[in-house]
Amino acid sequence: MRKLLGIIFLLYGYPAFAQADTTQYRVAGRKNLPENYGRPYVILISADGFRYDYATKYNAVNLLKLSAGGVASKGMIPSYPSNTFPNHYTLVTGMYPSTHGLVDNSFYDPHRDATYNMGNKAMVNDSSWYGGLPLWGLAEKNGLVSASLFWVASESRVAGIPPTYHYKYHNEFSNDRKVEIVKEWLQLPEAERPHLITLYFPEVDSQGHYYGPDARETEAAVHQVDEAIGKLVAEVSKLGLPDVNFVFVSDHGMLLSDVDHPIPVPxxxxxxxxxxxxxxxxxxxxxxxxxxxxxxxxxxxxxxxxxxxxxxxxxxxxxxxxxxxxxxxxxxxxxxxxxxxxxxxxxxxxxxxxGAHGYDPKKVPEMKATFMAWGPAFKPGKVIGTFENIHVYPLVAKILDLPVTHLIDGRSKVLGKTLKSP
Missing domain, CATH: 3.30.1360.180 (Gyrase A; domain 2)
Structure with missing residues (x-):
């Protein structure tokens, strides 16, 4: 684990060996409106850098089995640039990076004369950098409690509405602990129980960068995440909740780059x-x-x-x-x-x-991301073609019966075909 944290630090500038804040933060007084008690649940899971073909390439048995009982895409198209922060935020806003403003992992804002960097905790927590209304904000505005076990911008107060339950990003939790936390949330009393949960796994991206997409270390990371998903589904099923849906995505793929002959900046x-x-x-x-x-x-x-x-x-x-x-x-x-x-x-x-990403996903197929979904809301055994990741937001909103009244780039009809008729 310490080696993995070192990889994350070297790649992204996160203070991997600093004292982590593992506190769960909760917004006091938040509860589900009584009329929302019967709403479905959505667990939105991201495995960073999980390329569209990894599940098959590395035989991720749990994900292949679960998606076979639900929906699987031949590849989800990330927004440009196909990098981590802009695409995670696109997934939860339904907006292109140029629309929501998080245009890359690092970028310069001439109006502020400041440079945003994903490794700068103060900036990451500053909601003024982010546009749009994230899914958790949409849920909370409509009287539905949400929770985030890591997601880009979930630590901030975008639109003034953080998730009811959330953590500041760190790497201290094992995958088993992450599963336990989700289970604990879903065991809360009905009034306090989150109906939207976001969950994030970094391992596949880190190993893909460090060793390349074809390395045994990357394969092991795929199996590590696959095992965690299997445990998560098994533990949640024991709770007997009637309508729990899982949406498994990634932000981008991975390419074996030519690092031996880098191009100098002019x-x-x-x-x-x-x-x-x-x-x-x-x-x-x-x-x-x-x-x-x-x-x-x-x-x-x-x-x-x-x-x-x-x-x-x-x-x-x-x-x-x-x-x-x-x-x-x-x-x-x-x-x-x-x-x-x-x-x-x-x-x-x-x-x-x-390992590298960020390229044009419509010209470089290795940039394609993963989309799988299963649960009572989804048609079983459905395979769909490629689609842009802006459409995940209206899909989740539709499952949770949340009205989207603000402008977004995604359209509900694109993935509406994956859902069972009401």
Whole structure:
């Protein structure tokens, strides 16, 4: 476990060996409205980096069996960029990253003159960075108690509404303990029992980064998560609750990248006239002087580097929904490497992490994520094609009978076909 925590620290900057806050936080006074006691339950589970083919590739017996009795997709399409924070938040808001504002794991906001970073706990907990209304906020607004055992933004107060029960992110809990916590929540008195629960597992992504998607360590992580899901379903079934539904997703896939030949970020923008955010599979360039955008873009295009493409952000492929953002967080110029190439860090990293993501999910199939669902709400034995992850939000809202009256990018009809008729 300590080795895994070290991997997470090296990859993401989390203070893995600092004293973790394992406290459960509860919003006092929250209860289900009596008329909501009979509502279904949804447990939304994310296994970070669980590529669309991992369950079959590594014979995840529990997930294959459970999804065979419910719904399985041939692959869920992450939003661009196919990275952890933007896609976890898309899953619970039904909005593209450019819409909800969490445009990457790290990004610069010129209006604040500040850079958001997923490893900065203060920023992660600051709700002012996040747009949209997360599923837990939608539930609580409608008198339905929610709980989160980790999810992006669940520690903050987005729209002023945190989950009733939640934890600050840490890596101290074993998977068995996570199962126990969910079971404890579902054993609470009916008035206090959460009907929406989010649950997060980091292992597959961490090992995929560190060793690559084809490594035995990644396979072991898949089996570790699969075992936890099997235990979770078994323990919840013992409670005898009438209408518990499980939605198992991931945020993105994983690719074996060319870490031996990293692309250097162009010297042209490596100065104080620009803010450069390097996500390795995407470089975003903010020009502090707008008059610099055009000439720098032309010069970068003129160099004709075969390893990456250069875009003015406003001319980025429309299908990726990554041209504009209300807070101008995307940048002015985008440098997009041709998979499996990646941009190098400066100074160069002492370690090489062969697993990568963040690429165009519609051109790089390894970016596709997983979607499986089972429970009384879902049709049995249904296999569906690929779809965008923005549609998970209205699906969960529909199961819980929560009205979505605000604008989102997802549409309920896309996954409505997976549900049984009322």
């Amino acid at each position: 010297e042209l923008v490596s100065n104080r006239k620009f803010v450069v955010i390097n996500s390795y599979s995407l470089v975003r360039i903010h020009a502090l002087n707008p008059e610099q955008v055009r000439p720098v873009y032309r010069q970068l295009k003129k160099e004709r580097n075969k390893d990456y493409k250069v875009y003015l952000t406003r001319h980025f492929p429309k299908r990726l929904h990554f041209r504009t953002n209300a807070d101008d967080r995307i940048g002015d110029i985008l440098l997009v490497p041709r998979a499996p190439k990646v941009f190098g860090s400066n100074p160069p990293s002492k370690r090489k992490y062969p």
